[in-house]
Amino acid sequence: MLEKSVDYHGFQMLARFNCMATQGKIAHFANTFILRVTMQPLSKSSKLNNVCYDIRGPVLARAKEMEEEGQRIIKLNIGNPAPFGFEAPEEILQDVIRNMDGASGYTDSKGLFAARKAIMHYTQQKNIRGVGIDDIIIGNGVSELIVMSMQALLNNGDQVLVPMPDYPLWTAAVTLAGGTARHYLCDEQSGWMPDLKDIENKITANTRGIVLINPNNPTGALYPPEILQGIIEIARHHGW
């Protein structure tokens, strides 16, 4: 790790010197200086100090080593259907291929009109009212948008209510944005339903909102309308 960082730092310096060298000034100096300079250790940003994403964590790193040694490992660690023989529907694949010709330019930053229109119709099927094309942003997976939605919202010290257990990107995204995830209990005894009392108990003056993962990863719970109404009532009451 350290070696790589130093290499990278060295590479950047080399690039800078090369640039001067091509201007015909210090080619010789650059070559000798690079050899002597001592590199400072390059550490990651302190913004990442409490950020944690163990789904691709240290145990996976060990599993990769074992695979490189030739061992076969059954990987039940990540929700990635394709390697288990789940194929993308053929119709989707065909349409992507057919339209690839037109895919080499940037689109509107919120995404292609036709795609957003289809999403808009989907919100109508799900009875979400009043959604226009401009209320939709397409991203590189939900992952990018989770990070974006937290970066756009949080100041240092702000709090977000995040389920426990959670899909850990949510906690990581809150932390990275300078906020604090307050974990509310999902109760195993009641089929992993969010505990509304615990949610109430964890609200402070700095709470900016609440995250619901429904259907839930990792518990497999599906929330009935009564629970959702209870959460809406709390949000309404606190004016977020």
Added chain:
Amino acid sequence: MIFADEIYDKVLYDGNTHTSVASLADDVLFVTFNGLSKNYRTCGYRAGWLVISGEKRHAKDYIEGLNMLASMRLCANVPGQLAIQTALGGYQSIDDLVAPTGRLCKQRDLAYKMLSEIPGVSCVKPKAGLYLFPRLDPKIYPIEDDQQFILDLLLEERVLLVQGTGFNWHAPDHFRVVFLPNVDDLTEAMTRIARFLENYRKQHSTISLVSNTSSKELAHKDKKQNVQA
């Protein structure tokens, strides 16, 4: 405001239906997240979206912030975007996979059954999604560091799982299982997990406890299934 991550909203078993929280009120701000990764088994396309709905008037500045961040990364991967219209409008093949005879449902049932049969392991049967989150009775499995526990499982049985604390769970007494492998591979994986846990019980001399607590454990499971129904 309410952030609703609904990326598994079509991966539903036993005829369950999904309600979007944003459909239940107009006077609260909602940001709803969804995408193609799971419902259409296209994780690699990187196609997802967020939808802003409900009361937006007080949130103009936040929405402007979101738009700024979207502009700064220019746009999402365009080939992935091309899949969205066809996916949402076309034949919903996920329905076949989650039906009682479908692959995902069968695999869920198998994983649930095999895990629940292991002494000291209890599990809420998933209604949706691709995962189980079983509990290890701490009396029978006195685990202190669940990452080490998962590492030991990997080294001994070559099965890779993620420990409960990886999902910010507060105690080292859960783990997550992905039930995506086909029935044969899943059976093999569950057999290995059961063997590992049996060895664990032997090493920690908790075997005798199992028989003492098994009836209680069963009562506990029954109670949970009632709650489920």
